[in-house]
Amino acid sequence: MKILVWLIGVAITAMSILVILKPQIARDLSERMNPRMFYFGAWARIVIGMIFLVISETRSWATLFNGLGILLVVVGAYALQSGYERTREFVLRVVHGNENVVRVAGAVGVLVGILLISAT
Template identity: 80%
Template sequence: MKALVWLIGMAITAMSILIILKPQVARDLGERMNPQMFYFGAWARIVIGIVFLLISDTRSWATLFNVLGIFLVVIGAFALQSGFEKTREFVLGIVHGNENLVRLVGAAGVLIGILLISAT
């Protein structure tokens, strides 16, 4: 289980660093989003949020892990509730907008990835 969490953390960190360095990657992913990618991403957010909530008691920054866990679960549930088309439209609006906002989202991904790596 620890190895899986570590691998997920590494993947999130690597992809987020790539998005910070080249926001065009986020645009390409947003344009290629299909229903399978959408559902995988939404459920992945929920699962990672639950992992944060489960490990928060064992970490020194328990409040940060709790807040991020709740945030990720809510974001994933909201995406599932909104549906594929509405969420895709929202994502495309963000990635075709301000590049600094895309980089900020990438920085949040780096934070989440590093926290997952530190959780192992």
């Protein structure tokens, strides 16, 4: 389990760093998003949020882990509730908007990835 969490953290961190360096990657991924990728991403957010909630008791920054866990579960559940088309439209609006917003989202991804790595 620890190795899987570590690998997920490394993958999220690496992808987020790429998005910070080149926001065009986020545009390309969002334009290619299909329903399978959408549902995988939404459930991945929920699972990662649950991991944060489970390990928050054992970490010194329990409030941060609890907050991120709740946020990820809510975002994943909201995406599932909104549906593929509505969420895809929102994501496309965001990535075709201001590049700095995309970079900030990448920075949040780096934070989540590093926290997952530190959780192992």
